[in-house]
Amino acid sequence: MIHLIYLLVFGFLLTTCIGLAASWIDRKVTARIQYRVGPPLLQPLLDIVKLLGKETVLPSGVSRVTFLAAPMIGLASVMVVSTVLWVNSLYPSQGFVGDWIVALYLLAIPSLSVILGGFASRNPLAGLGASREMKLVLAYELPFVLAALVPVIEADCSIRLGDILNFQRANGATATSPAGALALLVAIVCMQAKLALVPFDIPEAETEILCGPLVEYGGPPLAIYRLMKDMLLFILPFFLIILFLGGVRCDGVHLFWGVLKYVGLLALITVGRNTNPRLRIDQALKFFWGPVTFISIGAVLLAAWGH
């Protein structure tokens, strides 16, 4: 029962609220950077309510189940991973052994759900977007996992997020060591790709393949995808904060520091997406398998060495 409450309150409500607010900040800052006024505060929420109230159009000949289940799978995995992260940062002793691995796995599923939905929609543009997304997943997953390995090695090879947090509380954040700083850098780049934002918005490229995998989605399924993306906009930086920046604590002034860490990462994401052009998929692949992977291997070796 208590787990269900955790799932609904932390996993869904809290993450949704913060995610929607984050998406508003992102859009507003983008607008201000372009000298525009930008949307009102409730805009992301209104978008989702509007989409939920619209008709669902099924393209002819699609598999109903796959087409409609794909967004649900993505949203469900985001909800579960956000529950794991919240419970770990509020009650570090309540995690379970291996939740680091669970979180990594669940964070890969939203991309898989986009791929599934894209291939299910029988549209050449969606298929193209989905295949690009697949290549992008192959590109960034390796350096991301390597970077996430660094805090594990530093916390005496424990794969419990609670232990990683406790270790950082005792010995200072992971990012203060050279290995941790390098790994954080890699993780931030991978986060941008995981969120499919410029310069890695190759699968969605509005100007060439019109939102890619989501081109056939409209109405409620699209609302679920958007909600998933907004929640990811909170969950991924939150995961990095737990791994590298000492987590978020909810007592007094620590809460303020936690908010500051998150806003800092969000600002990096927004500025990154507003000041870069889009890469091609082969450039992104070379970038991730070349320099980024080397840096992350270097970070892992440094951490194993004890820096």
Added chain:
Amino acid sequence: MDIRLKALLKSLWVYHLSTGSCNNCDIEVLDCLTPRYDIERFGMLPAGSIKHADLLLITGSCNRQSVARMKRLYEQVPRPCFVVAIGECALSRGMFIHSYNCPQPLDRIIPVDVYIPGCPPKPEAIIAGMVKLLEKVKNK
């Protein structure tokens, strides 16, 4: 007014379709996105895919080639949706009224909610037209 309609009016996503315009109207539509006019203030966004759209923005004189495609697009918009005709061409075929290639004006083919006249209409006129659309739907 129920919450769905309220949310719809605050977050209209626009699909822009040219049925044979001279491109001037299209440029004026794009002007609405620029810093000076910025329709994202009202929650309006351009949509790349017709499945995401709530508002079909039609410019041009409905020539024979594009009418079939326009009908197909109109059928694909998830309901509820609105149609806005922009420019003299879309309203009445303008200077092409005697052309062999433009047999019918837009509103004989699909229902139109708001007409924005001008050749081309200014961005201010387009925004005023949008406001009229919102008022019209609210009072209905």
